[in-house]
Amino acid sequence: MTKPMPLDTFTRLPPMLAADCVDGLAASIDAVAGNAAPTHRFLRYGWFAAALQAYGGAARTLTVTREGMAVAALPIVGIGPGRLRLASVPGCYWPFRSFPVAADAGIEVAEALLGRLAREANALRLGPVYDGDPALELLRDAARGKGWAVLDRFVADSYLLDIAELQAEGIWPRNSTLRKNRFHEKHLSGHGELDWAFVSGAGWNAAAFDALAEIERKSWIAARTDGSDAKFTEDGHGGFWRAAAADPVVAAMMWAAVLRVDGVPAAFSFDLNAGALKYAIANSYDPAFAKHSPGKLLYYRNLVRGIADGIARVDWGAGDSGYKRVIGAERGPAIRDWLFVRPGLPALAGRMLRGLWQRSGHAVPATAESAA
Numbered sequence: 303m304t305k306p307m308p309l310d311t312f313t314r315l316p317p318m319l320a321a322d323c324v325d326g327l328a329a330s331i332d333a334v335a336g337n338a339a340p341t342h343r344f345l346r347y348g349w350f351a352a353a354l355q356a357y358g359g360a361a362r363t364l365t366v367t368r369e370g371m372a373v374a375a376l377p378i379v380g381i382g383p384g385r386l387r388l389a390s391v392p393g394c395y396w397p398f399r400s401f402p403v404a405a406d407a408g409i410e411v412a413e414a415l416l417g418r419l420a421r422e423a424n425a426l427r428l429g430p431v432y433d434g435d436p437a438l439e440l441l442r443d444a445a446r447g448k449g450w451a452v453l454d455r456f457v458a459d460s461y462l463l464d465i466a467e468l469q470a471e472g473i474w475p476r477n478s479t480l481r482k483n484r485f486h487e488k489h490l491s492g493h494g495e496l497d498w499a500f501v502s503g504a505g506w507n508a509a510a511f512d513a514l515a516e517i518e519r520k521s522w523i524a525a526r527t528d529g530s531d532a533k534f535t536e537d538g539h540g541g542f543w544r545a546a547a548a549d550p551v552v553a554a555m556m557w558a559a560v561l562r563v564d565g566v567p568a569a570f571s572f573d574l575n576a577g578a579l580k581y582a583i584a585n586s587y588d589p590a591f592a593k594h595s596p597g598k599l600l601y602y603r604n605l606v607r608g609i610a611d612g613i614a615r616v617d618w619g620a621g622d623s624g625y626k627r628v629i630g631a632e633r634g635p636a637i638r639d640w641l642f643v644r645p646g647l648p649a650l651a652g653r654m655l656r657g658l659w660q661r662s663g664h665a666v667p668a669t670a671e672s673a674a
Contacts, residue, residue, distance in 0.1 A: 317368045319410060321418035327351055328363035330372035332551075335402040337373070339436055340577030345393075345402040348549025350377045353392040356542035361392060362422065366407075366414045373404040374411050374437075378423065389423035394542050396533070397574060397581040397619060398431045398637070403440060412444035416642075424648040429639040430457045441642060449645035451652035454638045455663030458620030461627070462634035465605070466614040474630070475602060483599050490594040494564030498603055501558040502575075506547040513560060513567040514586075515540055521586040533572065533584045559604035561587075561596055569596040571604045578614040598625070605629075639663060 331347045338345065354361055359379035366374040378389040393399040403411065419426060431438050445452050468474040490496060501510045514534040518524065523532050532538030547553040555576060561569040569587035573580045587597040605616065618626045620637055641659060643652030 319414045321414040331375040334375040337404040338402040352545035355545045373407045376401045387424040390427040396583045400431045403437045412440035420644040425643040430637045433635040451643040451649035453641040453659045455660045456666040457637040460634040461618040461631040463616040463631040497562040503554045520588045561600045569600045571601045580613045580616045582618045
């Protein structure tokens with residue numbers, strides 16, 4: 303009888319990696335997103351398709367497979383003059399612009415991705431994206447080891463509300479806060495019957511989006527700006543969110559708390575729920591009710607509901623930190639824009655333009671951490 307060979311006589315071969323590029327959006331994007339970190343599982347085919355529909359562009363998708371299974375999917379669209387061969391990741395700026403990688407992907411996956419990217423573009427813009435983003439971290443480490451120029455510019459600080467930590471320290475929200483809110487709700491009800499509702503999943507229809515757009519058209523966005531930053535109007539970004547809701551998985555993550563006064567939309571808070579993390583995307587209210595703080599009343603109700611649904615943290619993104627700090631949010635990861643410029647003359651030119659790229663962003667606060 304032949305004796306079995308000892309295990310230490312075998313050589314473990316590295317996993318077989320293959321990188322490819324296809325025109326359009328690859329079907330494998332959903333498979334990768336399903337194996338990504340829970341915070342990034344909204345980066346699906348439907349998410350990128352919605353961006354192309356709303357903002358235009360002809361996409362290609364770079365994929366890396368490991369032993370036949372997709373572990374990274376990088377959609378790209380061309381930007382700038384064609385002769386420069388510049389590319390960007392399509393998507394929406396809320397909550398960030400990145401691409402999916404499997405949670406167990408290693409730097410070798412990013413190296414394979416960069417090898418293929420160098421054949422498709424001279425430079426890739428990734429972002430705005432948070433420090434610590436899984437795709438960013440892998441790509442940055444691999445790029446620096448392969449001679450790519452890696453440039454970043456500061457966009458803003460983010461703000462995080464760690465509900466789990468606050469609750470560990472005591473009752474949150476405080477009973478005193480909830481009592482004050484009930485007092486304001488009582489006076490707000492003087493304007494008419496109050497209806498507090500939530501929208502998600504199959505509830506996303508034309509009427510639901512129209513209600514959010516109606517509030518925005520009455521809000522400070524319409525009064526003080528050109529309205530292009532509104533999230534749900536036709537001349538804002540409404541086309542993106544309506545298209546994104548066509549994907550039932552993304553629609554289930556999309557969440558809105560809506561206040562109506564006598565049946566008329568008066569305030570909303572719109573989020574993307576990704577596992578135990580809630581991305582606070584937008585909130586707005588009709589200034590006719592401003593005296594009674596309808597926005598504050600609504601987002602506290604929204605947070606209480608989120609706690610009941612298992613939300614442990616809220617990412618408030620960038621922007622006005624005043625009201626965010628009042629409810630307990632603290633500064634989180636920085637948000638930056640990145641350029642990855644392939645080795646050779648493009649990388650040399652990129653390094654020469656590093657200062658220009660950095661100055662095109664916002665000034666870095668003295669308290670902000672370096673991206674180095």
